């Protein structure tokens with residue numbers, strides 16, 4: 001088991017100089033053929049919206065927010081200055097709803113950071129979850145394989161017993177989580193595109209992990225199925241977040257094609273929703289749509305496009321980052337029973353340049369906390385709560401696929417006040433960001449030779 005065990009330091013750098021020279025000025029942020037500019041390893045795998053032309057051009061708080069952890073110390077003044085260098089907006093005619101909703105001042109981390117390669121050779125890995133002994137579960141999207149990886153980089157054989165996945169496009173094996181009661185139950189949870197008669201759909205399964213030289217899962221239970229079934233290889237969603245009160249949030253995409261997109265605000269469909277379930281798949285008795293007999297009872301919030309980033313803040317509130325259309329990636333803080341607007345409102349447009357929305361704002365629909373135009377293509381998120389990087393406490397860290405960066409957002413009073421694009425020098429699509437039990441950030445790069453990277457102070 002302990003074969004390749006010497007972590008390789010791949011990059012050591014001082015982070016975030018304001019003029020961080022970016023040799024590739026967002027080559028892939030604004031045009032449908034974005035993947036054409038990427039290395040060959042990326043070119044065949046259209047996972048994110050940056051690479052997938054839309055095929056459905058037919059549709060047209062305050063200080064109670066995130067508490068500072070140094071209660072007695074005055075807050076630093078808010079950042080000022082120009083935003084992170086980026087291309088011009090795709091939809092300049094849409095004005096933000098409030099100052100600081102986009103293009104906030106660029107910030108620079110003060111802590112020198114080091115990136116260590118833990119393991120490599122994963123085919124488009126998607127998610128990391130930590131077992132209690134600090135080994136990692138790592139999923140591979142297109143192959144449907146799950147591995148156990150040690151901190152020294154040793155990789156187990158693929159865990160056997162997982163059901164087959166529809167591995168095309170943005171489907172496959174996606175997120176993985178370790179059950180809150182794992183020590184007693186050995187239950188792990190995962191999301192995947194389930195092949196079905198007449199199409200496919202996201203499913204959530206759980207099973208008991210039987211550890212060992214040939215790991216396997218047993219007693220697989222599918223605890224949730226996104227309905228209806230539809231034939232689409234796009235916009236699966238699939239991030240999961242356990243909450244301390246024992247509930248499970250799951251993010252669900254709207255399948256991209258027109259037949260799915262139009263269901264994103266329809267409570268009779270799971271498409272384009274955040275759902276909230278119990279760990280056995282049953283419906284919590286305080287979910288927001290239980291008094292509507294037509295609604296899917298699992299629904300928590302509606303009007304989302306494709307959420308691939310989700311995390312809890314220090315108050316255990318859910319934050320998400322959703323893939324928008326061209327110019328419309330957005331950060332939301334989904335609350336029970338609220339409508340986040342897609343496809344009626346948003347800040348983007350079709351990849352063809354055709355308009356989608358008459359307006360970015362409408363009564364009864366929530367505004368994003370923040371949006372990007374041009375997009376970053378977000379996937380994976382953690383809200384930092386560790387001690388290795390005190391200056392990063394309560395900041396959002398988001399993987400950027402087309403941004404080819406680790407995106408850091410500083411938040412005050414539930415508003416974004418500073419943005420930094422870290423690790424641009426790696427020139428890698430960042431698929432996943434997880435805080436390890438040691439307070440380091442663990443990342444997955446998205447390629448046919450995907451890597452597990454660890455970010456620590458230098």
Ligand SMILES: [Ca+2]
Nearest residue numbers: 340341342368
């Ligand atoms: Ca929205």
